[in-house]
Amino acid sequence: MKALVYLGPERLEVLEVSRPVPSEGEELVRVEAVGVCGSDMHAFLGHDPRRPAPLILGHEAAGVIDGGPRDGLRVTVNPLVTCGACPACRTGRDNLCPSRQIISMPPREGAFAGWVAMPSRNLVAIPEDVRTEAAALTEPLACGWHGVKLARRALAAAGDGPASRALVLGGGAIGLGAALSLAAQGVEDVTIVEPNALRRTVLIERCGQRAVAQETAGGFDVVIDGVGFAATRASASRQTRPGGVIVHIGLGEDEGGLDVRRMTLQEIAFIGTYTYTAEDFRETAAAIFDGHMGALDWTDIRPLGDGPAAFADIRAGRAAAPKIILIPRHDG
Numbered sequence: 372m373k374a375l376v377y378l379g380p381e382r383l384e385v386l387e388v389s390r391p392v393p394s395e396g397e398e399l400v401r402v403e404a405v406g407v408c409g410s411d412m413h414a415f416l417g418h419d420p421r422r423p424a425p426l427i428l429g430h431e432a433a434g435v436i437d438g439g440p441r442d443g444l445r446v447t448v449n450p451l452v453t454c455g456a457c458p459a460c461r462t463g464r465d466n467l468c469p470s471r472q473i474i475s476m477p478p479r480e481g482a483f484a485g486w487v488a489m490p491s492r493n494l495v496a497i498p499e500d501v502r503t504e505a506a507a508l509t510e511p512l513a514c515g516w517h518g519v520k521l522a523r524r525a526l527a528a529a530g531d532g533p534a535s536r537a538l539v540l541g542g543g544a545i546g547l548g549a550a551l552s553l554a555a556q557g558v559e560d561v562t563i564v565e566p567n568a569l570r571r572t573v574l575i576e577r578c579g580q581r582a583v584a585q586e587t588a589g590g591f592d593v594v595i596d597g598v599g600f601a602a603t604r605a606s607a608s609r610q611t612r613p614g615g616v617i618v619h620i621g622l623g624e625d626e627g628g629l630d631v632r633r634m635t636l637q638e639i640a641f642i643g644t645y646t647y648t649a650e651d652f653r654e655t656a657a658a659i660f661d662g663h664m665g666a667l668d669w670t671d672i673r674p675l676g677d678g679p680a681a682f683a684d685i686r687a688g689r690a691a692a693p694k695i696i697l698i699p700r701h702d703g
Contacts (some may be wrong), residue, residue: 372485380417401678406431429483433507516551517647546597569691604628613637
């Protein structure tokens with residue numbers, strides 16, 4: 372099969388590789404759509420030691436089961452594989468499973484390829500009236516869905532009412548997914564900060580979002596950092612109201628930015644959030660299927676062979692769409 376393989380910093384190439392062989396309890400999925408994630412970009416730039424070359428990246432996938440009793444069933448893929456038996460898994464916090472694996476990180480190859488093998492429990496059926504490209508957005512949108520749930524839970528535990536104003540830092544798929552999740556979970560006043568003018572225009576004109584170039588007056592109940600740089604953490608520290616919540620999703624850089632003194636004096640909660648639980652993934656898929664996340668027609672769809680150019684466009688700031696979706700070929 373053809374696969375887009377990461378060969379080292381800033382090196383991607385479409386190569387012929389062996390088709391995966393499912394293990395017991397797994398099914399083979401013919402990949403029909405796969406998104407480019409920020410973590411794929413970090414790996415491409417050589418900034419993620421968890422993803423050493425050579426490696427097939429990509430984990431935001433949807434496709435069709437190939438073979439077995441469910442042959443032909445269209446599915447979206449939860450790429451997070453957990454043990455199902457540890458305390459975290461048993462209490463519904465499976466995203467914190469100590470033995471968790473995710474496709475696109477050894478030992479599991481990713482979905483920038485014609486096929487990927489996944490446990491059956493990780494596959495969610497797609498209704499006939501939902502486009503595969505929209506279903507492939509379940510993974511990135513689930514990150515925001517999970518973060519919003521944690522923020523609402525923290526505010527409720529502190530005795531506050533539901534959030535009414537929220538700020539999202541970053542207008543990529545993670546930030547936009549967080550904004551859509553906030554709206555779907557009842558937060559009506561949502562603003563996205565996105566400095567890239569091309570992307571900001573898409574957010575406003577195609578996604579129906581309120582998007583601005585820089586931070587606003589502040590006083591937000593919830594601030595979601597979908598970028599994760601020192602500058603965005605500093606902005607989150609300034610923009611959150613006393614008693615509010617910062618939700619940190621982005622993984623841009625490891626250190627810096629937080630105003631710990633203000634957070635302490637104003638009792639601002641900081642929540643680091645990683646991916647989503649299996650329940651979050653299913654809830655996000657259901658919200659997509661029911662139309663609660665909008666039309667999801669703001670993606671840039673390209674063939675897998677254009678993957679190197681897509682990565683170059685993202686790095687250069689030429690990618691206006693919040694998400695590039697790659698479509699594999701199935702002639703090998």
